[in-house]
Amino acid sequence: MKRNRISIKDISKALGLSNTTISFILNGKAEEMRISAQVAERVLAYVKEVGYTPNYLARGLVTGKTNTIGFIVENIGNPFFSQIASLIEEQAYNNGYKIIYSSTNGQTEKAVELIRMFRDRGVDGYIICPTEGLEDEIKQLREENRPVVLFDRYLPKIDSHYIGINNENAMYEACRHLANKGKKHIALITTDSQQTQMLSRLEGYKKLIKERNLNEYILYIPYRERKERLLSDFEEFLKKNPMIDSVCFATNYLAVGGLEVMRHRKIKIPTKISVLAFDDNEALRLFQPAITAVEQPLEDMAKLIIDRLLVDLKLGKVTDKTFHKELSAQLILRDSTEKA
Known part of the structure; x- marks a missing residue:
């Protein structure tokens, strides 16, 4: 009943x-x-x-607050997003707020729908890992005095709070480590996405390659077809470039798929090819051999994100001066590069 x-x-x-x-x-x-x-x-x-x-919605109509925060990411199932979500949720809860999660799957249309849904539900603030083409929605939120913090990536045409890492330097240092190990044919596996964090990682790779006067080996996986194309495209890439002695994966999901291909082809890591990846997670730690990875400072990022949002929430308006912060990442050395 x-x-x-x-x-x-x-x-x-x-x-x-x-x-x-x-x-x-x-x-x-x-x-x-x-x-x-x-x-x-x-x-x-x-x-x-x-x-x-x-009834939080009814309460919000009276008080103007629902004590909820909309949290929009690319894929909440991705270890990077799920880990930072857990940290943000804890800090939000300690400050009297609840988090509502959602995933865009990299689709602009879905991201727009989610933002509008959260607006209808009366959430007090937004934490967003933006898709491409979301400029108008973010601009409108700020014009409506709705607090917003972007993270992981930003929108160059929009002035908004942003918390992330120095992706260019992180990739440069990762590739520099390989070069210092004597690697001469360093490959980058990335996507054709125009997201700022991906472009910055690409620039970090190119900077090191130019500095050491090496040849570029870049595989661009079509972002919209990444699930369908990764395995076949990477296998073909390895066949066409047998001289490759090291591989950098620009994301953890690219690394997981790429490692599957290397295991299928019985490529010995790191004897034949050294491997490192962006965004450390349990899968990379447990792989045999364990994979060297770029680790983002998730706890520091989460604290900065929620602290910045709370400033605007307490003020009850969007501040004119925006806050941009890029933290340093750490390269965690493991057997995939250290036993070559």
Whole structure:
């Protein structure tokens, strides 16, 4: 049998108290409004007994706040996003906010729909890993005084808060490590995406190759067809370039697929080809041999993201001066490059 939702009006009628008194108690303002402890305890005991849950949307219409944050990423199942989501959720909860998650799968149309859905639900702020072509939506959110923080990547045409890492330097240092190990034919496996973090990683690779006067070996996996094309394209790339002695994967999902191909072809790592990847995760740590990886400072990023958002939420408006911060990443050395 379906249970009807209990409202504040129902509670006030059952206990013989005003709606206002019930509301103050449920919002933790009993002492501030000089409501006796006995009355507050009575209300809270009854609320627990009947299983009352607040209607956050209705509350938001009254207070202008729902204490919720919309969190939009490319794929919440990706270890990078799931790890940082967990850290952000904990810090948001400690500050009185709940997180609502969603994934765009890299689709601009879906990202637009999600932002509009969150707006309709009255979320107080947005944490977004943007897709390409999302400029108009982010601009509109800021014009509506809705706090937004972008992370992992940014939109060059939009002035907005952004937290990420120095992707160019991180990739440069990773490739420099390979070059210092004596590698002469370093390949980069990336996508054709125009996302800023991918372009910066590409520039870091090219900078090292030019500096050491080496040949470029770049495989661009079509971003929209990455699941269908990665395995076949990478296998063909290895066949055409047998001189490759090391490979840098620009993302962890490219690394997982690429390692599958290398295992199928019985390529010995690192004897034949050294391997490193962006965004350390459990799969890379457990692979045999363990894979050298670029580790992003997730805890520091999460704290900066939520702290920056809270500033605007507490002010109740979007600040004119935007905050841009790029942190340093760390190269975690493992057997895939160290035993060659």
